[in-house]
Amino acid sequence: MKLKEGFVIHESDGESLMIAVGEMAERFHGLVRSNRTAAFMIDCLKKETTPEAIAEAVTDRFAVDRQTADRDVARVLDQLREIEALDE
Numbered sequence: 001m002k003l004k005e006g007f008v009i010h011e012s013d014g015e016s017l018m019i020a021v022g023e024m025a026e027r028f029h030g031l032v033r034s035n036r037t038a039a040f041m042i043d044c045l046k047k048e049t050t051p052e053a054i055a056e057a058v059t060d061r062f063a064v065d066r067q068t069a070d071r072d073v074a075r076v077l078d079q080l081r082e083i084e085a086l087d088e
Contacts, residue, residue, distance in 0.1 A: 001045070001048070001049065001050070001051075001077075001086050001087060001088045002045050002046065002047060002048045002049065002086070002087050003042065003045040003046055003080075003085060003086065003087070004024065004084070004085055004086060004087050005024075006020055006021055006022050006023055006024030006025070007019070007020055007021070007024060007085055008020075008021050009039075009042065009043070011039070014036070015033060015034075016033070016034040016035075016036075016038070016039030016042070017031055017032065017033055017034075018031070018032040018034065018042065018085075019031055019032070020083075020085075024084075024085075027084060028083050028084065028085070030083070032079075032083070032085075037058065037062060037072065038072075038076050040057070040058065040061060040062075041054050041058065041072075041073055041076045041077075042076070042080075044057055045080075045086070051070075051073050051074065051077060054073045055069040055070045055073045056069075058072065058073065
């Protein structure tokens with residue numbers, strides 16, 4: 001899975017913002033604001049990856065156990081699926 005083409009990520013003052021552009025903007029009319037951890041997960045989705053690989057990267061980068069990382073990754077992926085932001 002990976003982030004669909006048509007989503008642009010911008011970081012400003014420590015906050016990550018994601019907006020749809022082009023054809024994706026016709027389907028999603030909003031702005032996704034992410035905290036640092038969710039932004040890291042979304043950044044992992046710039047290339048083909050798996051939920052397991054993202055959770056592993058989260059545990060390597062942040063002081064969090066694997067169970068928490070798995071739960072948080074699942075939550076972020078579910079939210080991205082809701083706005084049709086993932087190629088699976």
